[in-house]
Amino acid sequence: MDARDLLAHDLGHGQVDDLDTAPPLSLLTVLSQRSGIELDRLRCMTIVGWVPWLLDSLDDQIPTALETYAFQCSVLLPRHKRKIRTVARWRAWLPRQPVDRACPICLNDPADQAILLAWKLPLMLSCPQHGCWLESYWGVPGRFLRWENTDPSPRAASEAITAMDRRTWQAMTTGYVELPRRRIHAGLWFRMLRTLLDELNTPLSTCGTYAGYIRHVWEGCGYPVRAGQSLWRPYETLDPAVRLQMLEAAATAIHLNESRVISPPGEHAKLFWSEPQTGFTNGLPVKERKQEPIDYGQEVVKVITEAVAEARHNPETARSLFALAAYGKRDPESLERLRDEFAKEGIPPEFLSHYEPDGPFTCRKISDWLSDEF
Ligand SMILES: [Zn+2]
Known part of the structure; x- marks a missing residue:
């Protein structure tokens, strides 16, 4: 029985299309009861389980969604240099057409022909395990599959x-x-990456003296500026081949910035630079100064106190801190006790409502898992 039949005949769910995106809670509950796998873990195998880290929401009716997601960071251009765009029906990273790309080495493994859920989004160019390009395919892995490129040997991706x-x-x-x-x-990583993709797609005529940074990056990867686009469209709706060039340009931009070939003015560009050198010398020999021993215990207490203070008003910090404190705790009673302790520290309980006990994401797709488990 394949996943489609199992869902329709056994579980009364006719739509398989929403299975990897946002399956209804009732379906997940039944799957959890039948399989003994916790609901939280099942949710992590769907895109809705990646809210609010990878994307703010699956609701595509929020007019300011793009502005909130992709216009608050800045890497290549100063923040005011980009015209803020509003797009009807926009969701971060979710393409209109499904992306069918996979790692040829992963798919050759007869024991586990994995197609990761992350590969269904225009987010990565290479397999994180094998370092080769993800290749386009047609068909259903495991049953029928044909690579778009007739040469099936894996191509190594660049270091960038x-x-x-x-x-x-x-x-x-x-x-x-x-x-x-x-x-x-x-x-922050996903929002910064999405920002970079938009900066690389900014018309040069609006960039003034900063246009040089964009041009330099496109020259560095050997593609025409803006991958040849003249009209602006959000990354998610671009032609798949254009999106690949945009992602490659983003990788090149990070590499050029990190190696300090370019030093762009965006405030987040500095995250890729190592700590600046502190202290100047006058050329005379430096006298040995006695080092005070570091009290690590006191440092830890200081870091935790600062994190708790931030968690009172920052949901992301609250969740990270909770994940740290809940490490290894799986039973509901321990987690509940921990929630009470957080509440006593003044951290709003609603900040922790999305906490997943298994870490951020489990990267398998729920549809694959269904065919394996049943
Ligand atoms: Zn692979």
């Missing part, structure tokens, strides 16, 4: 691409990304 995709993968699987300056929250 694998570096960007490793960070995206770290965001999806751990909830944070290690950048040279500091560790950032996964939510």
Whole structure:
């Protein structure tokens, strides 16, 4: 019995299309009862389970959604240099047409022909495990599959691409990304990446003296400026081939910025630079100064106190702190006790309503899992 038949005949659910996006709670509840897998874990196998980290909402009727998501960060251009756009019916990262791309090495594994849910979004160019390009295919993996490129040998992706995709993968699987300056929250990584994609698609005539940064990046990856686009459209609705060039340009921009070939004026560009050198010397030999020993216990207390203070008004910090405190705790009683302790510290309980005990995302698709488990 395949997933479609199982859903329609056994579980009374006729639509398989929404299974990976936003399956109804009633269906997930039945699946959870039948399989013994917790509801939270099942939710993480769907895109709605990635709200609010990967995207703010699945509602496509919010007129300011794009502005909120992609116009608050800045990397290549100063913030005021981009014209704020409003688009009807927009959702971050969700393309109009499904993306059918997969890793040829992963798909050759007879034991587990994995198609990750993340590959269904225009988010990564390479396989985080094998470092090769994701390739377009037709058909249904496991039953019938044909690669669009007739040569099936895997193509190694460039260092710039694998570096960007490793960070995206770290965001999806751990909830944070290690950048040279500091560790950032996964939510900020996805918004910064989406910002960068929009900056690379900004008409040069509106960029003034900053147009050079955009031009430099496009020259660096060997494609025409804005991947040849003349009209502005949001990234999600661009032609799939154009989106691939945009993502490659984003990887190139990060690489050029990180290696300080360019030093763009956006406030988030600095996250990719290592700490600035502090202290100047006058050329005379430096006298040895006695180092005070660091009291790590006191440092930890200070960090936690600061995090609790921030968590009182910042839902993201509250969730991260809760995830840290709940590490290894799976039973509802322990989690409830922890919620009470957080409430006593003045952290609003509604900040923790989306907490998933299994970490940010489980990256399998629910439709694959269904065919494996039943
Ligand atoms: Zn792979």
